[in-house]
Amino acid sequence: MKPRPSIYIEGLEPFIDSELVHKPNTVFLEMESYAKEKNIPIVTAATGGVLSQIVSLIKPKTILELGTGLGYSTLWMVHGSKDSKITTVDRHEEQAKALDMYAKKMGLESQMDVTRVTGSVLEYLEEEGNWRETDFFFIDCDKITYPTIFRTLWPKVKEGACFVIDNVLWHGRVLNPDPKKPSDMAVMELWNEVKSQVSDYTLFPVGDGLLFFRK
Structure with missing residues (x-):
């Protein structure tokens, strides 16, 4: 996979992540190294850290994560609210099951x-109805699915349901999206959907951009 550029000036993001972010468990460092390797x-x-803080303030009973990866973000949410019941979905079984190993290493x-x-x-989302x-x-998850996910969830979720979406700044490409790149167009389409249908939302310009809103 081709490395994606940071939205920050050169060198700032690694400094933030290594020197300024409080990590509640050293296993996060191990996960970061493995992901990079x-x-x-x-x-x-x-x-x-921001995701964990949001979850700690909201204390949701149930969380649906679309895109497990290694379980890195999953475990940040666990640290934010251990009482939340989390379902995490990903098509890559071998990769996603690393979550179990790292959770054990953390003692969680x-x-x-x-x-x-x-x-x-x-x-x-099509086959399971309990996400409502x-x-x-x-x-x-895959950026090209973002508009479909929003159009599927937004009309049907209950009042008060919260959303956090990652990569909404898409490595700075929101400034000059390439119409030949489906991922660029999908992120811009998501923004158009949110701005036209969500009355109040917050952009956290952290990492690659976190978008928060509530039904």
Whole structure:
């Protein structure tokens, strides 16, 4: 996978993540090193910290995460609210099951309620109906699916449901999206959907951009 540019000036993001972000467990460092070695995309440490803080303030009973990765963001949410029941969906079984190993290393396996689901996020949303009662959604999967995910969830979720979406600044390409790149167009389409339908939202310019809004 080709490295994506940071939205920050050169050198600032690594400094933030290594020197300024409080990491509640050293295993996060191990996960970051493994992700870098294997070229597996994960949220930045600063993004994880903000996500954890949001979850700690909202204390959702149920969380649906679309895009597990290594479970890095999942475990940040666990640290934010151990009482939340989390379902996380990803099509890459071998990659996503690293979550179980890292949770054990952190000593969290008996303290958390996390269910991994292997499969397409769009198929999951189509086939499973219980997400309509979910309290909190964290979306960090294939960018080309973002508009479809929003159009699927937004009309049907309950009042008060919260959303956090990663990569909404798309490595700065929101400034000059390439019409030949489906991912660029999908992120811009998501923004158009949100701005036209969501009355109040907040952009956290951390990592690659976190977008928060509530139904």
